[in-house]
Structures are given as structure tokens and as C-alpha cells.
Amino acid sequence: MSTIENVTVKCAFCGKNSEQAKMMSVSAFDEPDLDFRPSEMLRSTMGLWLMECPHCGYVADDIRKRPHMKKETLLRIYGGADADLPVIALIFQKRALYCEHTKDTSGAIRAYLCAAWACDDEEDHTHAKMLRIKCLELTQCYLKRCWCRKWRRYTQLAADLLRRTENIETLRKMDTNDKRLDYATRELLLFQKGLAEKGDFSAHSRIEVDLNPYDDFFEKRISTKTDHWLCSEEYLKQAVSVNDDIREKALEALDALRPRELNLPYHEFDGALLLHRGIPPDEEHPYRTRDLAKAVNQEFLNVLETFVVPGNSIREAVTQQSKVCMTMLYQLYTSPYLADNWKDYADARQRLYLMRVDDPFSDDSYLIGLVEPRASKTAP
Numbered sequence: 001m002s003t004i005e006n007v008t009v010k011c012a013f014c015g016k017n018s019e020q021a022k023m024m025s026v027s028a029f030d031e032p033d034l035d036f037r038p039s040e041m042l043r044s045t046m047g048l049w050l051m052e053c054p055h056c057g058y059v060a061d062d063i064r065k066r067p068h069m070k071k072e073t074l075l076r077i078y079g080g081a082d083a084d085l086p087v088i089a090l091i092f093q094k095r096a097l098y099c100e101h102t103k104d105t106s107g108a109i110r111a112y113l114c115a116a117w118a119c120d121d122e123e124d125h126t127h128a129k130m131l132r133i134k135c136l137e138l139t140q141c142y143l144k145r146c147w148c149r150k151w152r153r154y155t156q157l158a159a160d161l162l163r164r165t166e167n168i169e170t171l172r173k174m175d176t177n178d179k180r181l182d183y184a185t186r187e188l189l190l191f192q193k194g195l196a197e198k199g200d201f202s203a204h205s206r207i208e209v210d211l212n213p214y215d216d217f218f219e220k221r222i223s224t225k226t227d228h229w230l231c232s233e234e235y236l237k238q239a240v241s242v243n244d245d246i247r248e249k250a251l252e253a254l255d256a257l258r259p260r261e262l263n264l265p266y267h268e269f270d271g272a273l274l275l276h277r278g279i280p281p282d283e284e285h286p287y288r289t290r291d292l293a294k295a296v297n298q299e300f301l302n303v304l305e306t307f308v309v310p311g312n313s314i315r316e317a318v319t320q321q322s323k324v325c326m327t328m329l330y331q332l333y334t335s336p337y338l339a340d341n342w343k344d345y346a347d348a349r350q351r352l353y354l355m356r357v358d359d360p361f362s363d364d365s366y367l368i369g370l371v372e373p374r375a376s377k378t379a380p
């Protein structure tokens with residue numbers, strides 16, 4: 001049960017009185033979310049976790065207590081808040097900015113997280129993601145200077161923040177062999193990696209993670225599951241290999257790891273290469289990219305782009321792998337079947353170029369369409 005009481009408080013910042021609702025007691029019945037968001041009833045009392053003075057906008061756990069800074073400084077800090085946020089989120093963001101200024105990193109992490117939860121409730125996904133990115137940044141710094149239980153707790157939080165902000169590559173790389181991980185944290189990380197690999201970026205509860213209870217108080221449980229996701233990046237690169245066998249094995253491994261629809265572009269890529277066997281991929285003999293263009297997703301483009309090399313190194317030792325990935329990208333970015341939102345992906349069209357290549361078997365030369373690496377054009 002929750003008990004709420006209205007109290008009249010005097011703001012320590014402006015000296016004016018206001019009515020504030022104060023939470024006397026409240027219970028949370030179930031397991032929290034993976035990012036520690038409490039379950040009901042506590043969950044829906046967020047509006048009472050902080051006080052905001054209606055006269056001057058001062059935000060604190062208790063506005064009867066003075067802020068640890070000058071008036072001008074506090075107002076300047078609040079000036080950095082985003083007025084477009086949902087009401088409760090804005091209050092937490094003000095608290096977060098205050099904590100950041102007073103070097104209270106854990107307080108700032110918590111306040112940004114609460115602000116993100118408030119955005120979730122309002123289905124404001126853009127702001128929720130932005131606040132989680134900020135929260136993640138602080139969490140990653142904080143992790144470097146905390147130990148033991150605290151380190152494990154913030155590691156669990158970082159994993160959820162990475163997934164919720166769709167930062168799959170970094171989540172995949174989280175080291176599940178780190179000796180500092182305990183049983184539960186490692187199982188939670190594997191669960192997060194599994195969700196991300198399925199393209200699930202929504203909120204989940206800890207209750208869904210099948211954590212074996214400790215049978216014996218003195219027993220130290222060890223998580224022994226294999227982390228397939230540590231290798232999934234490798235599988236993705238192998239899935240665009242020029243070697244048919246390597247590609248086939250990688251596709252099998254990926255299909256076992258996640259829904260097949262996510263692997264569709266890799267299957268189509270495989271099909272296009274098999275069809276094209278033995279023919280140089282020049283302008284006159286393009287790959288058959290119609291079906292591939294329709295299946296393209298961001299991850300697939302990113303994987304191909306990792307093989308792109310600068311134009312001035314093409315005539316030197318450029319691998320067959322790079323050549324295939326670059327011509328494939330060129331043909332995709334110029335394909336009428338590619339959805340418009342991908343046509344300018346990472347300034348693609350400005351990076352395309354044609355190169356004349358001598359045919360080693362005759363006096364002829366032919367044109368191939370290639371693409372410059374992203375960094376060379378996108379760097380400031």
C-alpha cells in the first residue's frame with residue numbers, strides 16, 4: 001500500500017511556501033526491470049520522488065534544504081534543461097544537471113535514468129533514447145572507479161542502456177569472461193545479448209531471466225553458458241566472405257542465433273555471389289542486387305562498409321573481399337530497388353565513384369563502381 005500526505009514546505013531557494021505531496025510509505029511487489037526500474041506500486045509514484053518549487057523551479061529531494069551553489073549558478077544549470085521533455089522527465093533532468101555540476105555521478109545517473117523512464121511512460125521514444133545515451137556515458141565513466149557489488153550493478157545497468165539505445169555492437173563485445181562477474185550478472189548479460197540479437201530493444205523485467213536460486217547458502221554458483229554473441233560479429237563478417245564455404249557456415253551459425261529475417265540480407269548476398277560466380281563485377285556485369293536491395297538493413301550495410309578502403313589504395317594490394325564489398329555497395333546505393341532512406345546512408349551518394357581498370361587478359365579496360373570509406377567524407 002502507498003500512503004501519500006500533503007505538506008506545506010518553505011522553499012530554501014526563494015523563500016515561498018508551496019503544497020508538496022510526500023510519500024510516506026510504498027511497496028514494490030515484483031522484481032524490477034533489467035534497469036532496476038521498480039515494479040508497481042512504487043513504479044507509478046515517480047511524480048513524488050522529487051519536489052519542485054512552483055514559484056522558482058528549484059528541484060530537490062527536499063526543497064527545504066538549500067542547494068550547494070549560488071543562485072546564478074543554479075539558474076544557469078537549469079537553463080541547460082530541455083523544455084520539450086514531458087513534465088516529470090524535465091524535473092528529473094534538472095536534478096541530473098544539478099548532480100552533474102556537483103560531481104555526484106551516481107546521483108546524475110539515477111536522475112537521467114528516471115527522466116528516461118518518465119519519457120517511456122509518455123511514449124516519447126526520442127527523448128527517452130537521448131536521456132539513456134547521456135546516462136550510459138556517465139555509467140561508463142563511473143564503472144572505471146567502482147568495485148565489487150557496485151561495479152556489478154552498474155555493469156548490469158550499462159548492458160540494458162546499450163540495448164535500449166540499440167548499441168548492439170558494444171553490447172556484443174561486453175566481456176562475459178571477466179572474472180569480476182558473478183553468476184547473476186553474467187546470466188543477465190547473456191540475456192541482454194540474446195534480446196539485442198533478436199532486435200528487441202524494449203523494457204524487460206528481471207523476472208524473465210531464469211536465475212537459479214542458490215541451493216545452499218555457502219554454494220557459490222557459477223554461470224557456465226556459452227557466450228555465442230561474442231563471436232556473432234565474426235559470423236557477420238564471415239557471412240559476407242568471398243569464400244562460399246565460410247559464408248555457408250556463418251549463415252548457419254547466425255540462423256541458430258537469431259530470427260532468420262534479420263539474416264535475410266546475408267542470405268540474399270550469398271545468393272547474388274553464387275549467381276555471379278566467375279564473372280568480374282564490372283559495370284557491364286553487375287551483381288543481381290534486386291532482392292538484396294529490398295532486404296538491406298543498417299547492420300548489413302555497416303558490415304559491408306567495414307571492408308571499404310580508400311580509392312588511392314585500390315591499385316595497390318586490395319583484397320578480393322574489399323573489391324566485392326565495395327562494388328556491392330556501389331550497386332546497392334545506385335539500385336532503383338533500394339528504399340530511399342538508405343540511399344543517403346552515411347552520405348553514400350557523395351562517396352560513390354567509377355574507376356577504369358585494365359583487363360589483365362586483353363587490351364581492354366572496364367569500369368567498376370566503387371565507394372570511398374565513410375570516415376574520409378564524414379570527418380570534419
Ligand SMILES: [Zn+2]
Pocket residue numbers: 011012013014015016053054055056057058
Ligand atoms: Zn522556490
